[in-house]
Amino acid sequence: IIQTLGNSNQQYEPDRSHTAGTDWDPGRAAVASAYQRFEPGAYLRNNYAPPRGDLSSPDGVGPWKLRCLAQTFATGEVAGRTLIDIGSGPTIYQLLSACAHFEDITMTDFLEVNRQELGLWLREEPGAFNWSVYSQHVCLIEGKGESWQEKERQLRARVKRVLPIDVHQPQPLGIASLAPLPADALVSAFCLEAVSPDLPSFQRALDHITTLLRPGGHLLLIGALEESWYLAGKARLAVVPVREEEVREALVLSGYEVRDLRTYIMPTHLRTGVDDVKGIFFAWAQKKVGVEV
Numbered sequence: 001i002i003q004t005l006g007n008s009n010q011q012y013e014p015d016r017s018h019t020a021g022t023d024w025d026p027g028r029a030a031v032a033s034a035y036q037r038f039e040p041g042a043y044l045r046n047n048y049a050p051p052r053g054d055l056s057s058p059d060g061v062g063p064w065k066l067r068c069l070a071q072t073f074a075t076g077e078v079a080g081r082t083l084i085d086i087g088s089g090p091t092i093y094q095l096l097s098a099c100a101h102f103e104d105i106t107m108t109d110f111l112e113v114n115r116q117e118l119g120l121w122l123r124e125e126p127g128a129f130n131w132s133v134y135s136q137h138v139c140l141i142e143g144k145g146e147s148w149q150e151k152e153r154q155l156r157a158r159v160k161r162v163l164p165i166d167v168h169q170p171q172p173l174g175i176a177s178l179a180p181l182p183a184d185a186l187v188s189a190f191c192l193e194a195v196s197p198d199l200p201s202f203q204r205a206l207d208h209i210t211t212l213l214r215p216g217g218h219l220l221l222i223g224a225l226e227e228s229w230y231l232a233g234k235a236r237l238a239v240v241p242v243r244e245e246e247v248r249e250a251l252v253l254s255g256y257e258v259r260d261l262r263t264y265i266m267p268t269h270l271r272t273g274v275d276d277v278k279g280i281f282f283a284w285a286q287k288k289v290g291v292e293v
């Protein structure tokens with residue numbers, strides 16, 4: 001897949017330029033249009049309030065996601081100064097373990113309503129979603145004796161900016177990025193498959209975000225398996241159904257070494273009708289050194 005040419009030690013990515021580009025794409029335009037109806041409050045209720053937001057049973061989806069992240073950061077191998085969360089949406093749970101390991105965190109989303117929702121929580125303003133159950137749970141599983149208030153204080157202090165992003169652009173943060181680049185690590189949860197009309201688009205979006213990451217840096221990618229739609233208030237969003245092996249192949253094609261890849265099967269009682277998700281994947285991937293993406 002990665003060819004080494006002649007006696008040169010330079011490595012080359014496969015040529016996908018025939019499918020790349022910023023040209024208008026009807027599939028992508030439909031995704032962007034559907035997201036204009038996205039309601040952060042409804043999305044938070046559907047996915048982060050009970051039953052999915054009930055963290056009291058270790059078999060639930062919330063504890064599984066938080067455990068994957070906590071265990072990966074506990075290895076000590078994912079560390080540095082700067083981290084970018086790709087497609088944060090209105091949620092912060094995905095950074096609760098990360099924030100102890102990176103002092104400069106950038107959150108990002110395509111929609112202003114989501115960036116505003118994040119602002120409410122970051123500034124502790126009225127109406128913000130209450131993530132304290134999540135903060136408490138992460139403190140519990142990390143077992144460092146930290147209080148949830150200290151955890152939240154650290155995360156708020158380390159999120160330095162909330163920026164617009166479009167993963168379909170070759171430079172997702174724009175040409176004059178306000179984030180320090182390249183980042184030492186990326187986190188992205190439920191974004192790429194939820195904004196891509198098909199697998200080639202998912203692959204290109206992964207290529208695009210990978211340009212934001214330094215060689216040797218780490219990507220923690222969480223997403224939906226075999227999902228084709230989800231609801232967020234008046235919005236019904238199309239999702240490209242992906243299988244675990246397709247995620248693995250996409251990561252390899254984008255120049256990563258897959259360090260860990262796990263699957264969670266959505267139990268019946270968490271199939272609540274807000275989407276048709278069958279499972280969740282968690283990938284820990286490390287960008288190879290010496291690969292031009």
Ligand SMILES: C[S@@+](CC[C@H](N)C(=O)[O-])C[C@H]1O[C@@H](n2cnc3c(N)ncnc32)[C@H](O)[C@@H]1O
Binds near residue numbers: 089109111188
């Ligand atoms: C399913 S939500 C995931 C939110 C959050 N990360 C989570 O874990 O729940 C997908 C997010 O992708 C954002 N999005 C939509 N189009 C996008 C694009 N072109 N580039 C990046 N993000 C986009 C949406 O605004 C939404 O917040």
Ligand SMILES: *[C@@H]1O[C@H](CO)[C@@H](O)[C@H](O)[C@H]1NC(C)=O
Binds near residue numbers: 130
């Ligand atoms: C969030 O809920 C916790 C209880 O779990 C409570 O102690 C805290 O005051 C709430 N925060 C806000 C801002 O309402």
